[in-house]
Amino acid sequence: MTENPNLYLWIIPLLPLTGAAINGFFGKRFSRQAVAGVALTFCGAAFGWALWIVAQFSSLHFPYSQTLATWIRSGSFSVDFAFYLDQLSLVMLLVVTGVGFLIHIYSVGYMWEEGGYYRFFSYLNLFMFFMLTLVLASNYLLMFIGWEGVGLASYLLIGFFFLRDSAAAAGKKAFIVNRIGDFGFLIALFLLIQHFNTLDFQQVSAAVQPFAPETAGAGFLTAIALLLMVGACGKSAQIPLYVWLPDAMEGPTPVSALIHAATMVTAGVYMVARSHVIFERAPSALTVVAIIGALTAFFAATIGIAQTDIKKVLAYSTISQLGYMFLACGVAAFSAGIFHLMTHAFFKGLLFLAAGSVIHSVGGEQDMRKMGGLWKKIPWTFGTMAVATIAIAGIPPFAGFFSKDEILWRAYESNWIFWLVGLLTAFITSFYMFRLLFMTFFGEYRGPIGTEHSHEDHAASHGHGHGGIHESPWVMLGPLVILAVLSIVGGWVGIHHRFDDFLAPVFASNASAATAFEGGAATRSDEAGLETTLMLVSVGAATLGFLLAFLLYNRKPKLPGRIAASIQGLYSAVANKYWIDEFYTWIFVKPLVAVSSVVFWRGIDQGVIDATLDGSADTAREVSDNLRHMQSGNLRSYAGWVAVGATAVIAYMVWIGTR
Amino acid sequence: MVPLSYYLVLSAILFACGVTGFLIKRNIITIFMSIELMLNGVNLSFVAFAAKWHALSGHVFVFFVMVVAAAEAAVGLAIIIALFRTRETLNIDQVNLLKL
Numbered sequence: 001m002t003e004n005p006n007l008y009l010w011i012i013p014l015l016p017l018t019g020a021a022i023n024g025f026f027g028k029r030f031s032r033q034a035v036a037g038v039a040l041t042f043c044g045a046a047f048g049w050a051l052w053i054v055a056q057f058s059s060l061h062f063p064y065s066q067t068l069a070t071w072i073r074s075g076s077f078s079v080d081f082a083f084y085l086d087q088l089s090l091v092m093l094l095v096v097t098g099v100g101f102l103i104h105i106y107s108v109g110y111m112w113e114e115g116g117y118y119r120f121f122s123y124l125n126l127f128m129f130f131m132l133t134l135v136l137a138s139n140y141l142l143m144f145i146g147w148e149g150v151g152l153a154s155y156l157l158i159g160f161f162f163l164r165d166s167a168a169a170a171g172k173k174a175f176i177v178n179r180i181g182d183f184g185f186l187i188a189l190f191l192l193i194q195h196f197n198t199l200d201f202q203q204v205s206a207a208v209q210p211f212a213p214e215t216a217g218a219g220f221l222t223a224i225a226l227l228l229m230v231g232a233c234g235k236s237a238q239i240p241l242y243v244w245l246p247d248a249m250e251g252p253t254p255v256s257a258l259i260h261a262a263t264m265v266t267a268g269v270y271m272v273a274r275s276h277v278i279f280e281r282a283p284s285a286l287t288v289v290a291i292i293g294a295l296t297a298f299f300a301a302t303i304g305i306a307q308t309d310i311k312k313v314l315a316y317s318t319i320s321q322l323g324y325m326f327l328a329c330g331v332a333a334f335s336a337g338i339f340h341l342m343t344h345a346f347f348k349g350l351l352f353l354a355a356g357s358v359i360h361s362v363g364g365e366q367d368m369r370k371m372g373g374l375w376k377k378i379p380w381t382f383g384t385m386a387v388a389t390i391a392i393a394g395i396p397p398f399a400g401f402f403s404k405d406e407i408l409w410r411a412y413e414s415n416w417i418f419w420l421v422g423l424l425t426a427f428i429t430s431f432y433m434f435r436l437l438f439m440t441f442f443g444e445y446r447g448p449i450g451t452e453h454s455h456e457d458h459a460a461s462h463g464h465g466h467g468g469i470h471e472s473p474w475v476m477l478g479p480l481v482i483l484a485v486l487s488i489v490g491g492w493v494g495i496h497h498r499f500d501d502f503l504a505p506v507f508a509s510n511a512s513a514a515t516a517f518e519g520g521a522a523t524r525s526d527e528a529g530l531e532t533t534l535m536l537v538s539v540g541a542a543t544l545g546f547l548l549a550f551l552l553y554n555r556k557p558k559l560p561g562r563i564a565a566s567i568q569g570l571y572s573a574v575a576n577k578y579w580i581d582e583f584y585t586w587i588f589v590k591p592l593v594a595v596s597s598v599v600f601w602r603g604i605d606q607g608v609i610d611a612t613l614d615g616s617a618d619t620a621r622e623v624s625d626n627l628r629h630m631q632s633g634n635l636r637s638y639a640g641w642v643a644v645g646a647t648a649v650i651a652y653m654v655w656i657g658t659r
Numbered sequence: 660m661v662p663l664s665y666y667l668v669l670s671a672i673l674f675a676c677g678v679t680g681f682l683i684k685r686n687i688i689t690i691f692m693s694i695e696l697m698l699n700g701v702n703l704s705f706v707a708f709a710a711k712w713h714a715l716s717g718h719v720f721v722f723f724v725m726v727v728a729a730a731e732a733a734v735g736l737a738i739i740i741a742l743f744r745t746r747e748t749l750n751i752d753q754v755n756l757l758k759l
Binding site for chain 2: 632633634635636639640643
């Protein structure tokens with residue numbers, strides 16, 4: 001192996017950390033411009049560094065790893081502070097720093113009127129640090145640090161408006177639900193240590209390679225894979241742990257875009273792709289991944305139909321698209337999953353940012369029923385959002401089409417049921433996204449007249465057009481336009497499977513192991529005809545979704561209400577998110593609270609621990625209370641005690657002497 | 660020759676008188692005198708033993724006790740005077756400010 005140039009990988013995560021520290025410790029005294037400057041400089045520098053690495057791509061030999069120091073050493077087991085770069089982490093690196101940087105720029109404008117400006121950017125930079133640690137880590141433990149860190153940053157940012165009870169509760173919910181997933185992840189790490197005595201990606205991969213796929217269904221590789229899947233379910237909001245993501249929309253919109261759409265929630269997909277060697281040898285675990293992904297994609301999409309909050313629609317859409325990525329991973333099409341991850345980062349980031357721009361322009365209103373007809377007033381926002389909508393709907397030649405099509409094709413190869421569910425989801429996705437677009441931008445304006453722009457929310461320092469709906473400043477529109485361009489061209493890297501080939505070295509073992517249990521996937525050219533057919537079907541589904549949304553929400557706006565009334569039960573089930581939150585409250589939260597308050601709090605804490613401590617203190621006090629009376633202050637009683645004592649001593653000595 | 664036990668019984672009676680006086684009397688001067696009585700009861704037993712065994716150290720002890728008792732009387736009386744000046748009482752039951 002030839003010598004690689006030193007890339008100083010460790011600098012990349014460290015740059016945003018520096019920014020977070022500067023803003024966190026001193027930002028309170030900075031002006032807004034200075035805070036934004038610091039945050040943008042360090043985040044931009046990380047992006048620049050990533051680009052610098054890409055520039056040297058041809059001279060690099062992957063995988064590239066760099067060890068800084070030994071972190072833990074215990075017998076023959078050791079964990080290093082080491083960073084690792086291959087094609088997979090390079091894609092993630094570019095997505096995280098690139099989209100992250102754009103969202104930083106956007107936030108400068110979006111958060112301008114909000115309090116805690118420095119705090120926001122400090123958290124945002126902190127998030128970048130942990131996310132970059134996650135994608136650049138060279139072992140599972142360092143990855144876990146990043147994994148937990150992004151959870152922390154997510155918690156802090158969801159609860160950014162911490163004076164609002166719902167925001168604080170949503171932050172806690174996200175944190176606690178993620179703990180369940182992290183529990184699975186940790187157990188998986190322990191199993192890895194037990195069986196392979198290492199957590200390093202390359203070493204684990206090398207140790208797992210000799211194993212044959214566990215076709216019988218059970219085995220420790222399946223166990224590890226399933227536990228990793230539990231972790232991924234928590235972080236990437238899959239059934240049954242998805243409930244935190246819709247609530248996470250309490251955070252500021254750029255946070256939803258960066259953390260809860262583009263980067264953090266895709267960490268689970270990245271982790272599964274990173275562990276592909278294990279998953280390939282555990283086919284039953286892969287099937288579970290595919291089923292969970294398909295189910296999540298479908299159910300989240302159906303919930304998305306009936307939401308009226310613009311951000312909630314996007315949140316369920318995110319869950320649904322993450323389901324697609326898991327479906328891709330589940331059918332061993334890891335590169336398709338990562339491809340969709342990338343395009344999704346572009347168009348979903350854009351959708352959230354554009355939604356933020358809409359919310360900004362109508363003065364904080366998030367209910368789509370109170371919008372409408374906005375396209376003339378905010379044309380740039382409308383244009384970019386339309387691009388993103390077409391991209392997510394999967395209409396060529398926009399980005400979402402290529403990645404989604406790739407996933408559907410690979411799903412069809414594996415099992416046509418997965419393909420059918422994916423296709424239905426694509427149809428629903430197209431429907432609810434165009435519904436969002438029509439409700440927001442077309443028809444009549446349904447909001448309050450004259451007071452569209454609430455001046456309480458936006459301080460008097462608002463630099464531009466007061467009164468009425470207005471376009472966002474260019475600091476916000478710029479990132480929108482760039483992301484819109486990426487949403488159009490981002491998918492073109494997938495033409496002729498170039499993206500697939502790019503990632504092929506990472507998933508090299510993929511082919512051999514995958515064919516082993518798929519019964520030999522045929523070569524690509526043979527399947528070209530089938531692929532084209534499937535492509536046409538999925539485009540047809542997307543178009544159908546568009547037409548239905550056009551009919552219902554543009555031509556005949558009265559119709560949706562009537563349809564909803566005619567299928568009352570089903571509609572209320574969907575609108576209430578299938579009562580999953582209520583179900584969890586009854587099954588898990590309430591019993592847990594009851595057990596905690598009765599057994600752990602009143603029983604153990606108060607009954608045993610407090611009782612022991614208080615009891616010993618009480619005993620000591622009672623004893624001393626009685627002994628205190630010896631100190632009466634009466635001289636004669638003292639003398640009496642002395643006399644009694646002396647008599648006792650003499651009596652004892654006499655008794656000794658006469659014995 | 661008076662037997663030794665006579666002396667010792669007298670000594671014990673004197674000491675017991677001193678103890679009893681110390682315990683039952685309230686006047687601090689009386690208590691003081693009771694202490695002297697106890698000391699002298701002990702002194703008597705010392706000299707009785709010294710005479711019995713023809714040993715000189717018993718006499719020496721008695722002189723020591725007398726000297727210490729004289730010094731103690733000087734200091735004790737000074738304390739009593741100081742006490743009387745501040746509290747205007749010699750009743751020991753009323754001098755209990757330091758109790759818990």
